Amino acid sequence: MSTYTAPLEEIRFVLNELADIERVVQVPDAVSLADPGLTDAVLLEAARFAEEVLAPLNTVGDQQGLQWSPQGVKTPDGYGQAYQQFIEAEWNKLALPAEYGGQGLPMLLCTAVRETFVAANKAFCMLPELTSTAIEALMHAADESLKAMYVPNLVNGKWSATMNLTEPQAGSDVGALRARALPQPDGSYRLFGQKIFISFGEHDLTENIVHLVLARTPEAPEGSKGISLFLVPKFLSGSPALRNDVVCAGIEHKLGNHGSPTCTLIYGEAGDGAVGWLVGAENKGLQHMFVMMNAARFNVGLEGVALSERAYQQALAYARERVQGRAPGDIEPGPIIRHPDVRRMLLSMRSQTEAMRALAYLIASAHDLSEGHPDKEVRRERQAFVELMIPVFKGWATETAVEVTRLSMQIHGGVGYINESGASQPLRDVLICPIYEGTTGIQANDFVFRKVVRDGGSALHAWISEMRTTLQKLATVGNGELDGVEQMLRTGIDSLEQASNWVVDIYPTRELEVLAVATPFLRLAGIVAGGWQMARAALAAQRLLKRGAGNAAFLNAKLASANFYAMHTLSQAPGLAHTVVAGGGMVVAMDEDAAF
Structure with missing residues (x-):
């Protein structure tokens, strides 16, 4: 059973190279991100807390569970002490309003911290996350007397x-x-x-x-x-x-x-x-609760990222130590990581996790910009991006996390099916993520109607234009090394544009057909969003390598991830676009009384 290690090098790379940090530091409340030393100190301490306090209780909570009685519910051994340490260290206050005793740190930094905590122990983290989103709803809608009576004790964790x-x-x-x-x-x-x-x-x-x-x-x-x-x-x-x-x-x-x-x-x-x-x-009430719901949906998508990382670490450790069979060209049996199909599965897990993480951090930075950037137009444009991306991220990241955690089980083989291995826990824990806070189908319907059709595709096409800017950079500075990434991203963007135009045009007269393919449409948007982020990551890695900056092994692995994602995941985009355009009619025509 492997331990969890916070992927700090990856987190730093995404924060510094992909999360629009140059603009985020212009937000008054984002001073912490302008100080690399302070940011790194927060990340290091969060990693320590995740690895030393939360992670050891992950298996305890899974195996021991909870005890209910008419008097209440007893949480697993160690949870009480961990929670006291959590609030004493003020981790619960990171994103909470300063006027009520919170730290008011930018959502971007809080997202990085939350990822490490959730990967270490998802079940435990649900308590402070729910409290945080409830505080946001109360700050938004409650009168001053209610806020004065309840918010301070929610902020301090009592x-x-x-x-x-x-x-x-x-x-x-x-x-x-x-x-x-x-x-x-x-x-x-x-x-x-x-x-x-x-x-x-x-x-x-x-x-x-x-x-x-x-x-x-x-x-x-x-x-x-x-x-x-x-x-x-x-x-x-x-x-x-x-x-x-x-x-x-x-x-x-x-x-x-x-x-x-x-x-x-x-x-x-x-x-x-x-x-x-x-x-x-x-x-x-529904409008007020949606303040809470949108924050919760982002957090659930982030749970998908976190558990994918946890599962990848487990699978990688097992693949390096499990000796079975001879890979082609080997004389003696060796670790299964030498087998091509195991490598394929590991690259699939790693590249998709990196793509989800990059999109999560970009959404978090967009939220910070929408809340506090001095330029009104930047605030408006980034808010539109956040609203467009929340259902995409929640739906795509959680469904992808199920796939990623299942691949870990496949790499573990029969051992993974044994509870003691710990390989099944990320899969079992993540299976709820595509369901709660709105199923994938609900996210897809929200994406189609409220985020695409309602404004005639305006926000989506603004995002497509942003992605085409990345294509231009690939063409001008890629020097041919990223031709495959550029080609597949271009095909993916074209496929998304084709599908979105069809959705906007057809929805007024054939609503049922559009809703029948809403989930493939959402998956298409998520895959392309991930491909866009991996292309940006490849450009950043290439730039740093040419400058001789950073860890060359890490940066070369990032280029490998980007190329793998382009050829194995982004390549699915044309097929999904075809499903969107041509696949709805047969669903609507299905005879619901027919025998299956």
């Missing part, structure tokens, strides 16, 4: 937070939820209903748990337009003596993420209802 959307009869259809919120004379509400799949809805790591709950008021209209957002604490005023009427009825027994409690919460079981307060405007 309290944690959850998001409560799903109900048994309303999975992805949030508009079908039935939880009720009855107004009270004092301005509070009493909530009744059941919520399922609530991560860290009950646990023993913090003094209080603050639930952000979607529910309906008595006069609310039907559907998603009648949903409001409420804050419901486990303990009123933070006092254990004032237990609110919300209980954990049980936890789910899951395929993975065994160290993270997934709870069923009952509101109002005692009869009087759980006391809560309205967050933001009545009937605008």
